[in-house]
Amino acid sequence: MTDQGARDFDTGTGERLSTRETAALLGVKPETVYAYVSRGQLSSVRAPGGRGSTFDADEVRALARRTGRRDPLPAGGADLVFRTGITLIDQDRYYYRGVDAGELALHHGYEEVAEWLWTGELRPGVRFSAPPQALTAARQAVAALPAHSGTTDRLRVAVVAAAAADPLRFDLSPASVLDAARGLIPTLVGALLPAAGAPADRVPASGAPVGDVGRTGTGPAGPGIAARLWPALTARPVGAASLAVLDTALALLIDHDLAASTLAVRVAASAHAHPYAVVSAGLGALEGPLHGAASGLAHRMLREVVERGGAAPVVADHLRTGRRIPGLGHRLYDGEDPRARVLFALLEDVPEAASALAAARDVVSTAARHVPLHANVDLALAVLSVSEAMPAEAGETVFAVARTAGWIAHALEEYAERPLRLRPRGQYTGPPPPQALPSPVISSIASSAPESRSGNAR
Incomplete structure (x- = not known):
């Protein structure tokens, strides 16, 4: 069958593409198309007469948008397209586990959306609590930083301190990882210094009840992450409408497929780094000027x-x-x-x-x-x-706190995959071997030393 014939073949599900057309649209080789099929990322139907396969055009275009690829996968290389059940970005919308992320964020708080992403279960009113020992360690570590340190500096240090306070951090079972995540996020927020002029005790970091400030701060469960984060961002009093914006922003920013920081997280998780180290990897990539900043x-x-x-x-x-x-x-x-x-x-x-x-x-x-x-x-x-008179780095702070939950979700997925699968193969561009041994460079310091390396200097 010709390519045009394959295009005209219709099983009732819409436009069909031949293997060659699919490969061209994805920017890959034909054999890579079948690799996508074997991984469950594309479905295929045998063409009439048994010559070749056809592919649903909408499914192919959706895969092209998700991968953003325009060059083939390296032969024998690592998985560069990851199976994920977390976030789908499609046609100017995005979905958390199949649910419209915008609708989810409008109706549920940050912690609830995080739980949905982690477990597939919605837990109304859920609140995260910081372990006292981890929170104390994180606050002490942050307090030791220079005064000019930025928020991302403080978050990175707080993660390391929280990790040191958790002897069970190397347990990568889902229950243990989720327990660590539920404690780490409020620890990060509780370790941040109040904004200049903000009362230090405006919103308790521990989760103790506060007055009615909307969906994130009422009831015996205490304030949500948004209410606890607010005084670290601005000295202005918190209002219900503004707090709703912040809480929704946190939920919207939890995940966005394989952004640079999330890719760093998956690489760390592939090496079975513990969840605190995974979050540290994400924060390191986030600080780049083309990402979080x-x-x-x-x-x-x-x-x-x-x-x-x-x-x-x-x-x-x-x-x-x-x-x-x-x-x-x-x-x-x-x-x-x-x-x-x-x-x-x-x-x-x-x-x-x-x-x-x-x-x-x-x-x-x-x-x-x-x-x-x-x-x-x-x-x-x-x-x-x-x-709201927040500093310029406030957006990055919101982004980092929010995305921590998404990084944990990706770590959970990666822990279930084959370890160390994310090992790409380098394309060597240096001088061809074998090269002669390099001549040593004798520095002025070495030449003026009283004894040579072969002497009896101790």
């Missing part, structure tokens, strides 16, 4: 737009100096980032956010005048941080 750039730009009264001069400055405009565009979405769409709608109910929200929309409309660009979640986080 992107929200800080959006914050600074948006604050400048508010101060200057319009986006045009700020956008012009960015373009004139060759800088990209932060907070716009996402490689996985053709339209608006669904996380930004949810947060912008909630920010409408925050009176303090009115000017920053208008500035964000001005940025979008100004920048998209000639090229269609859409807001991403960094711009939405910037609206919250600017309007």
Whole structure:
């Protein structure tokens, strides 16, 4: 059968593609297409006459969007496309275990969504508690850092301290990993210093009850993670509408498929690193300027737009100096980032956010005048941080705390896979062997030493 004949073959499920067309769309070799089939990532149907197979076009396009691949898998290399039941990104929406993530985040708090992602069970009103010994160790370690240390520095140190306080950290059974995760996240939040001017005891880190501040801070279960995180972000009093934005942002940011930090986490988990080390790997990758720090750039730009009264001069400055405009565009979405769409709608109910929200929309409309660009979640986080007098790094802090739950979910998946499977093969580009032994370089320090290496110096 010709390729066109394969395209015309219809089993009632929609457009069908031949093996060659599928390989071209995915940017891989035909044999790799069948590797995807063997891994359960594609389904195939034998073409009439038994010559070749056909593939559902929508399924192939969805796989292409998930993988973002345009080159073949290396022969004999590691798994570069991972099986995952956590997050699906498809057609400008994304789903946690098949449930629309935006809808889930609007109706359930951060801890509830984390439990859903970890276990597939929804536990209304669940709250995480920090183990006292881990929290004390983390706070002491953070307090020893220089005053100029950033939030990510504090989080990294807090993870190490919490790990040292947990003698059972090497137990990688799902129950033990989840127990560690439920204690680690509030430990990280409790170890952060209060924002300048914020009362140190505004929201207890231990989870003790506080006044009614909405879905994240009422009832005998005590405050949620969002309520406990708030005083580390700003000295302003917490309001129900603003807290709902923060809690929803945390839930929306829990996972986003295989971002750079999540890939680092899966590599660490593949080596059976304990969950604290896994989170440390994620935090290390997150600190890159092209990942977690992107929200800080959006914050600074948006604050400048508010101060200057319009986006045009700020956008012009960015373009004139060759800088990209932060907070716009996402490689996985053709339209608006669904996380930004949810947060912008909630920010409408925050009176303090009115000017920053208008500035964000001005940025979008100004920048998209000639090229269609859409807001991403960094711009939405910037609206919250600017309007609530948070520092520029607040978005990165929210991102790091939120994504810790997602990193744990990916670690749980990776622990169940073949160990050390994530071992890619390098393509050597150095001088061809065999090369002569290099000549030693004698430094001025070595030449002036009173005794040579062959002497009797002790």
